[in-house]
Amino acid sequence: MNKNNYKVNFFDIIIGVLSIVLFLFVTTLLVNIGTGKGVNMVDESELIKEKGNKYNISEREKTEVYIKVYITEKDVVEVIPLGIYLKGVVAAEMPAEFNLEALKAQSVAARTYALSHIKQYKGIPCIRAKEHEADICDSTHCQVYIGESDMKNIWGENYKKYHEKISEAVKTTEGVVITYNGEPIDSPYYFAASSGFTENSEEVFSEARPYLTSVQSYGDSDAPKFSSTMKINKIDFIKKIKDNYKGATLYKNSLMDQINITQRTDAGNVKQINIGNISLKGTEFRKLFLLNSADFILSDEGEDLIVYCQGYGHEVGMSQWGANGMAKIGKKFDQILKHYYSGTEIRKIF
Ligand SMILES: [Zn+2]
Incomplete structure (x- = not known):
């Protein structure tokens, strides 16, 4: 045993x-x-990091600037040379048909935004990218970035022409950023089209910025989505309000009498709207009903409410359709940027 x-x-x-x-x-x-x-990726980012430790603004021209981009759909981080990243952003964020000066203005805004998020330049990474040890994400949360294959899909037979045009816009503005008091700005926001005036930053985002104040904008009405109409069934409308605001009282009968736009901003957007016994910011109402902008009016149409909107986007910073309108009448990219970002200077920093 x-x-x-x-x-x-x-x-x-x-x-x-x-x-x-x-x-x-x-x-x-x-x-x-x-x-x-x-x-x-770890090996690659360590390599970049090692190079990055030697960077400061004055030495940037000696070496290539990289940005770590969190690619949301693939759930990976790509380390991309800034020039290539910017082409992907301009391609995604502005129609390639636009005037070259508008594309150059877009390149500078996108570069300024990118640099303000790169950690190795004391930028603040976006929240979604930070958890993946990246600087910026590729979605509308930051600025949309697409790769070459997407550009080919979008542009088809015009790929070569548009790719060259966007490359020119990025290349001829290399190292150029928007500055305020000598420092690159941290919030070079932009959007598709205003309803005639851009918006003060504090009306939409948590903080005011001296360079993000309301200015007049021309050419925005050329945007295909400049005007939009939304039909909302009254019962759905009441349900949505009650689901999102506990204690809201609202009745279908004479519904329009219970809705009152009480205040508008400098840009003409809805600042405050009373609905029954509750009060909402115009931006909250826009988000709730997925409206194109906060510049809207409502009307009664039997079983439905009709919401008429003008403009497309948050309307803070540079209007892209407005930029194209300015470029069409001969304004240069720096004039466009200085118009939309009040009190700024356009400088080449590397
Ligand atoms: Zn982001």
Whole structure:
């Protein structure tokens, strides 16, 4: 019995050791397969980081600037040379048909925004990118970025022409940023089209910025989405308000009498709207009903409410359609930027 037991135990040990060896082998293999890209990225970002530690603004021209972009759909971080990243942003954020000076203005706004988020230049990474140790995300949360294959899909036979045009816009403005009091600005916001005036920053975002004040904008009405209409069933409207605002009282009968726009901003957007016994900011109302802008009026149409909107976007900073309108009458990219970002200077910093 003892001898047999010993044998059994001995074989158990052999099998145990083999199992552990096999387990370690398979685990290592799986980890390598599973994180193949991740492992490469870590190496790559360490390399960039090492280079990055030597950077400061005055030395930037000696080496290429990189940005770590969190690609939302693929859930990966790509380390991209800034010039290439900016082409992908301009391609995604502004129609390539636009005037070259408007595309140049867009390139400078996008570069200024990007630099304000790059950690190695004391920028503040966006919240969504930060958790992946990146600087910026590729979605509308920051600025939309697309790669070459998307550009080919969007532009089709015009790919070569548009790619060259956007490359020119980025290249000819290399190192150029928007500054205020000598420093690059941190919020070079932009949007599609205003309803005639841009908006003060504090009406939409939490903070005021001296360079983000309401200015007149021309050419915005050329935007295809400049005017929009939304039909909302009254019962759906009441349900949405009650679902989102506890204690709201609202009745279908004479609904319009219970809705009152009480205040508008300098730009003409709705600042405050009373609905039944509650009061909403115009921006909240816009978000709730996914309106194109906060510049709206409402009307009664039987079972429905009709919301008429003018403008498209948050309306703070540079209007892209307005920029194109200015470019069409001969304004240069720096004049366009200085118009929309009050009191700024356009400077080449690398
Ligand atoms: Zn972001």
